[in-house]
Amino acid sequence: MRRVVFNQKGGVGKSSIACNLAAVSAAEGYRTLLIDLDAQGNSSHYLTGLSGNELPVGIADFFKQVLSSGLTRKGRVDIYETPFDNLHLVTATPELAELQPKLEQKHKINKLRKLLSELSADYDHIYLDTPPALNFYTVSALIAADRVLIPFDCDSFSRQALYGLLEEIDELREDHNEKLQVEGIVVNQFQPRASLPQQMLDELIAEGMPVLPVYLNSSVKMRESHQACMPLIHLDPKHKLSQQFVELHRHLNADS
Numbered sequence: 001m002r003r004v005v006f007n008q009k010g011g012v013g014k015s016s017i018a019c020n021l022a023a024v025s026a027a028e029g030y031r032t033l034l035i036d037l038d039a040q041g042n043s044s045h046y047l048t049g050l051s052g053n054e055l056p057v058g059i060a061d062f063f064k065q066v067l068s069s070g071l072t073r074k075g076r077v078d079i080y081e082t083p084f085d086n087l088h089l090v091t092a093t094p095e096l097a098e099l100q101p102k103l104e105q106k107h108k109i110n111k112l113r114k115l116l117s118e119l120s121a122d123y124d125h126i127y128l129d130t131p132p133a134l135n136f137y138t139v140s141a142l143i144a145a146d147r148v149l150i151p152f153d154c155d156s157f158s159r160q161a162l163y164g165l166l167e168e169i170d171e172l173r174e175d176h177n178e179k180l181q182v183e184g185i186v187v188n189q190f191q192p193r194a195s196l197p198q199q200m201l202d203e204l205i206a207e208g209m210p211v212l213p214v215y216l217n218s219s220v221k222m223r224e225s226h227q228a229c230m231p232l233i234h235l236d237p238k239h240k241l242s243q244q245f246v247e248l249h250r251h252l253n254a255d256s
Helices: 014-027 042-048 059-069 095-105 111-119 136-144 156-176 195-206 220-228 240-252
Strands: 002-005 032-036 087-090 125-129 147-152 181-187
Touching (some): 002 136, 014 032, 014 042, 014 087, 014 125, 014 147, 014 220, 014 240, 032 042, 042 087, 059 095, 059 111, 095 136, 111 136, 156 181, 156 195, 181 195, 220 240
Parallel strands (some): 002 147, 032 087, 032 125, 147 181
């Protein structure tokens, strides 16, 4: 299973969702890999506690191989073992931003899919965290993935952007990856006592939007998790938000 977490709008919790679902996957015994494709490296820092020059080069080195040699059939990528059992990481660094125009110019959009085909033999679940833009790395991830999750923060601007985003995914599916499925919209930073978010979600569900039934509450515990560089399932497994991630993971993988 290859699952990409994507939304063009920033601040919707994309990296938090990718990392915490991957952490739950690993904690439940699945051999799990997270690939960070965002030059900001938020997922890389979250799962390692490292930043800047401390981080191994990760996915940037893979793409440099693509540019320098055309890449042999079995591409090499450095995989980092996180402190958490069963959870491995391919890190992102700022160098990705410099590589992007060169990769676009050379039309290397399918190389990530080939890499994931090889890595899938070693992992039960692969998660991809993407930049908040429909750029080379995001399109590469969508071409390489089986499923896409769309974080949504119950904001009116997010709602308007959602329609266009789904259209773009449909177009990409038709042109590049007919097997790609929109697995659902992940409601994040939900405030259960506020009436407006629930009203908005009711309207989206009435429109036939694929809103997933497990909502992730807004909580300061997530900020504490970021600060500690420790996914919620390890920081505080009994916390309500931790259990919501567990429930969401089990819902998504019920048929696996």
